[in-house]
Amino acid sequence: MSKFIVRGGNVLAGNVKVSGAKNSVLPIIAASLLGEEGVSIIRDAPPLDDVMTINKVLESLGATVTYDREVITVDAQTIASCEAPYEWVRKMRASFLVMGPLLTRTGYTRISLPGGCAIGTRPIDQHLKGFEAMGAEINLGQGFIEARSQGRLRGAKIYLDVASVGATENIMMAATLAEGTTVIENAAKEPEIVDLANYLNGMGAIVRGAGTGVIRIEGVEKLHGVEHTVIPDRIEAGTFMIAAAATGGNVFVEGAIADHLGPIISKLEEMGVRVEIQENGVRVMADKPLKAVDVKTLPYPGFPTDMQSQMMALLLVSEGTSVVTETVFENRFMHVDQFRLMNAEIKVEGRSAIVTGGAKLSGAKVCATDLRAGAALIIAGLVADGTTEVTGTHHIDRGYVHLAEKLSGLGADIWRITEGKEAVAEKTTVPAQEELPLFKVQPTWA
Ligand SMILES: CC(=O)N[C@H]1[C@@H](OP(=O)(O)OP(=O)(O)OC[C@H]2O[C@@H](n3ccc(=O)[nH]c3=O)[C@H](O)[C@@H]2O)O[C@H](CO)[C@@H](O)[C@@H]1O
Numbered sequence: 001m002s003k004f005i006v007r008g009g010n011v012l013a014g015n016v017k018v019s020g021a022k023n024s025v026l027p028i029i030a031a032s033l034l035g036e037e038g039v040s041i042i043r044d045a046p047p048l049d050d051v052m053t054i055n056k057v058l059e060s061l062g063a064t065v066t067y068d069r070e071v072i073t074v075d076a077q078t079i080a081s082c083e084a085p086y087e088w089v090r091k092m093r094a095s096f097l098v099m100g101p102l103l104t105r106t107g108y109t110r111i112s113l114p115g116g117c118a119i120g121t122r123p124i125d126q127h128l129k130g131f132e133a134m135g136a137e138i139n140l141g142q143g144f145i146e147a148r149s150q151g152r153l154r155g156a157k158i159y160l161d162v163a164s165v166g167a168t169e170n171i172m173m174a175a176t177l178a179e180g181t182t183v184i185e186n187a188a189k190e191p192e193i194v195d196l197a198n199y200l201n202g203m204g205a206i207v208r209g210a211g212t213g214v215i216r217i218e219g220v221e222k223l224h225g226v227e228h229t230v231i232p233d234r235i236e237a238g239t240f241m242i243a244a245a246a247t248g249g250n251v252f253v254e255g256a257i258a259d260h261l262g263p264i265i266s267k268l269e270e271m272g273v274r275v276e277i278q279e280n281g282v283r284v285m286a287d288k289p290l291k292a293v294d295v296k297t298l299p300y301p302g303f304p305t306d307m308q309s310q311m312m313a314l315l316l317v318s319e320g321t322s323v324v325t326e327t328v329f330e331n332r333f334m335h336v337d338q339f340r341l342m343n344a345e346i347k348v349e350g351r352s353a354i355v356t357g358g359a360k361l362s363g364a365k366v367c368a369t370d371l372r373a374g375a376a377l378i379i380a381g382l383v384a385d386g387t388t389e390v391t392g393t394h395h396i397d398r399g400y401v402h403l404a405e406k407l408s409g410l411g412a413d414i415w416r417i418t419e420g421k422e423a424v425a426e427k428t429t430v431p432a433q434e435e436l437p438l439f440k441v442q443p444t445w446a
């Protein structure tokens with residue numbers, strides 16, 4: 001049992017460095033399964049629990065994965081299994097991203113169904129629709145999804161009913177080794193999609209249009225390992241920017257790419273925060289009372305759902321009433337009840353939350369109901385009177401590297417207690433690899 005203890009009242013100041021993006025590195029590691037020749041080297045890979053989990057998935061498939069000081073190497077020349085086990089897939093939805101690479105490389109895959117999770121039901125129909133359009137046969141049963149193709153997948157035109165990040169990535173990866181051209185319409189445009197496309201192109205794929213609503217992929221026969229540096233995490237950057245603004249601070253967020261943070265910068269400026277864009281990062285300065293603003297989450301380049309709860313924490317201490325509308329996930333207001341424990345006044349009406357600003361937040365015992373809710377509660381703790389204890393730290397460890405140390409470096413009074421001791425989890429190594437059978441899976445059509 002572990003928890004963060006935050007004593008509110010300190011103004012954040014100084015410099016904080018952003019780690020590599022969780023939502024880039026996870027699909028990139030999955031894409032490494034496409035490398036039939038050579039080894040991939042992935043730099044700026046953050047030491048997150050999610051990264052360790054996907055590495056375990058790859059190891060369970062027979063790839064050799066090493067992790068050392070934010071550098072991952074993946075040797076996927078030999079694949080021993082096409083089945084991603086429940087043990088790992090249940091821990092993290094992004095494990096499902098191995099389906100596209102495995103299916104296109106070997107013609108068969110069986111993956112445990114990723115469960116629904118706290119923030120919404122999160123169906124995978126668009127991923128499956130894409131694979132089917134490319135000629136795969138899909139079977140569901142006993143908690144697994146099985147996909148097989150007779151011969152190589154075939155390029156197809158696929159219109160996504162929702163601009164799903166995961167479906168765009170999975171289909172894009174599957175299309176790299178398909179026969180002919182695949183066109184994904186209404187594709188997601190997130191910077192992480194562009195990072196993945198760059199990685200795939202480095203492996204020898206031909207992907208064009210990533211970052212726009214139409215992505216075109218020409219299938220090739222074979223891909224190889226490549227060296228790649230992951231982009232900085234825009235959500236982590238945004239979290240520090242909001243923490244700085246909430247405390248009336250002056251913080252330089254090193255590595256933040258302003259182009260990826262458009263809606264966050266705009267909203268902060270509307271509220272009266274000064275944001276200075278520099279070559280290697282973004283400075284946030286808040287030296288006067290902040291104004292309430294309305295926020296609506298949307299797919300990129302709209303306001304990210306992954307920043308909604310942190311933004312709500314900031315709106316709680318701004319002047320006036322704000323309306324926060326969540327359009328991406330149907331159940332992403334669970335932090336509201338936790339904020340209420342801290343004396344917040346928030347009314348939820350359907351997909352909108354009406355936030356009464358000017359709250360005198362008071363420290364309380366609260367629980368992180370998901371990853372970003374955890375960060376938001378810590379931000380609220382930074383400005384609350386007294387002490388806040390945040391449990392549910394396993395959610396936070398999925399997506400933030402050394403959060404307590406980074407905030408302490410900015411002057412926050414925050415520490416972590418693990419099993420009664422003052423400690424901070426260090427996660428820099430992948431647990432020892434279990435013995436795996438080393439036979440090579442051949443494509444079903446070979
Ligand atoms: C590892 C990763 O990159 N995670 C991010 C990714 O999640 P993820 O890729 O799971 O999110 P999606 O973009 O797929 O989901 C967006 C919406 O589409 C719906 N949907 C999705 C797929 C599908 O087949 N059918 C369907 O209806 C979902 O239920 C949701 O309402 O994008 C989300 C939206 O920006 C972020 O919050 C997550 O942090």
Ligand SMILES: C=C(OP(=O)(O)O)C(=O)O
Pocket residue numbers: 093094119306371372399
């Ligand atoms: C929802 C998130 O991630 P995931 O899709 O990995 O659950 C997130 O990063 O906030």
